[in-house]
Amino acid sequence: xxxxxxxxxVCSLPPEYCEFTGKLKxxxxxxxxxxxxxxxxxxxxxxxxVDAVSGKLAExxxxxxxxxxxxxxxxxxxxxxxxxEQRELQMKLSSKVVIKREARTKKKSLVAISGLEVFEIDMKxxxxxxxxxxxxGCSVAKNVEKKEEIIVQGDVLEGVEKYIHALLEExxxxxxxxxxxxxxxxxxxxxxxxxxxxxxxxx
Amino acid sequence: MFRKFTKExxxxxxxxxxxxxxxxxxxxxxxxxxxxxxxxELIPKKSQIELIKCEDKIQLYTVDGExxxxxxxxxxxxxxKLVHKFPDAYPTVQVDRGAxxxxxxxxxxxxxxxxxxxxxxxxxxxxENDTIVVIxxxxxxxxxxxxxxxxxxxxxxxINKGHGVEMIHHLDDPLWNFTxx
Numbered sequence: 348x349x350x351x352x353x354x355x356x357v358c359s360l361p362p363e364y365c366e367f368t369g370k371l372k373x374x375x376x377x378x379x380x381x382x383x384x385x386x387x388x389x390x391x392x393x394x395x396x397v398d399a400v401s402g403k404l405a406e407x408x409x410x411x412x413x414x415x416x417x418x419x420x421x422x423x424x425x426x427x428x429x430x431x432e433q434r435e436l437q438m439k440l441s442s443k444v445v446i447k448r449e450a451r452t453k454k455k456s457l458v459a460i461s462g463l464e465v466f467e468i469d470m471k472x473x474x475x476x477x478x479x480x481x482x483x484g485c486s487v488a489k490n491v492e493k494k495e496e497i498i499v500q501g502d503v504l505e506g507v508e509k510y511i512h513a514l515l516e517e518x519x520x521x522x523x524x525x526x527x528x529x530x531x532x533x534x535x536x537x538x539x540x541x542x543x544x545x546x547x548x549x550x
Numbered sequence: 551m552f553r554k555f556t557k558e559x560x561x562x563x564x565x566x567x568x569x570x571x572x573x574x575x576x577x578x579x580x581x582x583x584x585x586x587x588x589x590x591e592l593i594p595k596k597s598q599i600e601l602i603k604c605e606d607k608i609q610l611y612t613v614d615g616e617x618x619x620x621x622x623x624x625x626x627x628x629x630x631k632l633v634h635k636f637p638d639a640y641p642t643v644q645v646d647r648g649a650x651x652x653x654x655x656x657x658x659x660x661x662x663x664x665x666x667x668x669x670x671x672x673x674x675x676x677x678e679n680d681t682i683v684v685i686x687x688x689x690x691x692x693x694x695x696x697x698x699x700x701x702x703x704x705x706x707x708x709i710n711k712g713h714g715v716e717m718i719h720h721l722d723d724p725l726w727n728f729t730x731x
Contacts, residue, residue: 349591352634352692360721361634361692367654368722413648420651 353382362389366421369428439465443524444511448504450530458504460511461496466518470495481506504529551608551622551717553656555724559605563730566599566611574599574611578619578626584639592635593618602730615730620719625682627718630726633684633693641677642693643703643715644670644686653685653695654722659715661706676703683715695720 354361357377358368362385365374378386444462451457463470470487474497478485483501490496499507508527515523566574575593579586593599593613602610610620618632633640645659646668653659664671668688677683679702685695697715699706706714719725 349588349635350637352631358722359727361690363690363692364650364654364694364721367650417648417651 353385356381367424369421369424371421371425372429439520440522443526444515445526445528446504446508446511447528448502448530455500456502458499458502458507459490459496460499460507461490461494463497464495466515466520466523468514470497473497474499477503477507477510480510552719552723552725555604555728559608561603561605563600563602566601571599574626581626582628582639585636588636588639592632600730610725610728612730617725617728617730620725627682627696628684630693630696630719630721633696637684637693640684641672641681642684642686643672644668644688647688650687650690650694653687653717653720656717656720656723658700658713658717659685659695659697661710661712661714664706664714665710671703671707674704676707678702679705682718685715685720 352361355365355374355377357374358365358370360368362374362378362382365371365378368374375386375390378389442462442465444460447459447461449457449459463473474485474487477483477497477499481499481501481503483499483503485497485499487495488498504527508525511525515525571593575589579589585592597613599618600612602612604610606622608620608622610617611626612618616631617629619626619628621627628640643664645653645663646666648666649659649663649669663669670686677699679699681699683697683699684693685697686693695717696719697717700713700716701709
């Protein structure tokens with residue numbers, strides 16, 4: 348009785364509306380791989396030559412001229428969308444994540460992570476994850492530049508670094524720079540190995 | 551209604567009591583009588599409806615993390631996720647292909663888009679003013695928007711000018727992308 352609707356994994360709409368989102372190219376690729384049957388119904392006719400095009404025109408009622416205009420507008424939208432995506436990716440790649448260890452009193456330290464806001468990560472959630480993962484306090488705070496950063500209490504620099512790398516890799520953003528800054532304390536030789544300013548990109 | 555809608559607009563979340571759940575279901579069936587046969591399939595007795603109160607007195611009802619319907623005043627309005635599951639139960643109008651683009655960006659629907667060759671309106675007597683309608687598109691199977699009639703369908707046919715349907719909820723709007731974790 349009930350239908351179980353199919354939604355596009357790229358743009359989240361029912362596949363027949365993909366053409367209006369400007370992400371059509373990626374939607375098509377997804378649909379072809381995931382649901383070949385539906386793909387055939389929706390797009391097979393289009394890829395064929397003149398025949399199919401005229402058939403499509405006959406189907407639609409709004410007249411040749413308006414159909415053409417619509418098509419043009421859609422193409423424009425698609426180009427725009429592509430440009431935007433490119434830009435966003437560029438921005439993501441050029442930004443960097445800073446993980447910083449700061450000394451507090453005596454043996455205590457805290458780790459601050461900033462520069463995550465570009466990656467559409469839910470900061471509060473991540474803070475919660477860190478809190479339970481390292482069994483410490485963890486909060487989201489605004490830093491000097493009025494940007495959000497995550498502050499983890501305790502000396503968990505290595506763990507955080509590993510986790511961030513894994514997180515970025517999962518998002519397919521391997522090449523994002525992760526900078527580890529260690530504000531050294533006076534007497535603590537055993538952290539010297541990981542200490543010093545070092546910036547490196549993940550493997 | 552959902553032009554701007556984010557997680558920050560959520561005020562409170564609470565579970566709906568089972569007695570309340572029954573009344574809600576009854577109300578839904580009263581509004582859309584054709585739902586009667588499938589209501590227990592849509593919202594099984596054991597499922598938990600959650601009520602999410604939002605900014606502007608909007609209330610969302612979710613089942614298993616999916617928004618099923620919402621209300622602003624008294625009327626229950628189905629979300630598109632629910633409409634897609636069982637499209638036959640609601641009053642429906644259809645717009646032509648040229649209008650899809652505008653509808654998907656959240657425009658109100660103009661009368662000419664409802665009366666042209668590719669569009670479909672119900673035969674007389676049609677629907678009253680203020681009816682909640684599901685908006686389909688030419689050559690498409692799934693619905694693409696939910697709106698409220700600003701004049702009766704007969705008036706739309708005769709006047710054929712200006713706004714015909716007020717947009718409430720459309721594909722790819724913030725409510726469509728809204729998820730409860």
